[in-house]
Amino acid sequence: MNAATLRRLEALEARALDEQRRREEAACGVLLATMAPEHVALVRAASPAYFSAPEGIEANREPLVARLLRVRPPALVRAALMLLAWHLTEGRPLTLPDYVAEVYVNDPDALPGRACDACGYCMPLRGRLLPSGDIEEEEADLEYVGPCPVCAGYRNGQGEAAS
Ligand SMILES: [Zn+2]
Numbered sequence: 561m562n563a564a565t566l567r568r569l570e571a572l573e574a575r576a577l578d579e580q581r582r583r584e585e586a587a588c589g590v591l592l593a594t595m596a597p598e599h600v601a602l603v604r605a606a607s608p609a610y611f612s613a614p615e616g617i618e619a620n621r622e623p624l625v626a627r628l629l630r631v632r633p634p635a636l637v638r639a640a641l642m643l644l645a646w647h648l649t650e651g652r653p654l655t656l657p658d659y660v661a662e663v664y665v666n667d668p669d670a671l672p673g674r675a676c677d678a679c680g681y682c683m684p685l686r687g688r689l690l691p692s693g694d695i696e697e698e699e700a701d702l703e704y705v706g707p708c709p710v711c712a713g714y715r716n717g718q719g720e721a722a723s
Pocket residue numbers: 676677678679680681708709710711712
């Protein structure tokens with residue numbers, strides 16, 4: 561490979577990374593905008609490196625699941641990162657209104673693992689994240705029973721009306 565080709569490839573790769581970073585930052589902004597201020601604060605306090613580092617989510621090349629298993633962030637932070645990753649890779653909806661976020665705040669084993677049949681949004685269940693990225697579901701008495709916040713259209717403060 562000659563030097564000119566190499567430079568072109570590097571420029572292409574840099575542009576792809578920039579584009580990816582823009583997508584991640586945009587998605588992060590969308591997700592945080594659906595969250596209650598106290599939950600945004602919890603997420604920002606627990607993981608400033610994930611949410612404000614210019615490297616973005618994928619740019620450091622460590623797979624998300626590996627990082628979650630290594631860093632073991634609080635359940636709310638883990639949920640936000642998984643929702644972001646699934647949005648970016650699979651186009652799943654982005655939202656984390658207060659009544660859903662509370663499930664993660666109150667249950668350290670809650671994971672976004674129960675996909676809505678209609679829209680694919682992953683609602684909380686109780687389980688264990690495996691290195692494969694699968695979730696081993698536990699017999700749970702604390703499973704979130706819905707509704708899907710995307711399909712129901714309930715935002716912050718409206719979850720009470722749903723139940
Ligand atoms: Zn749904």
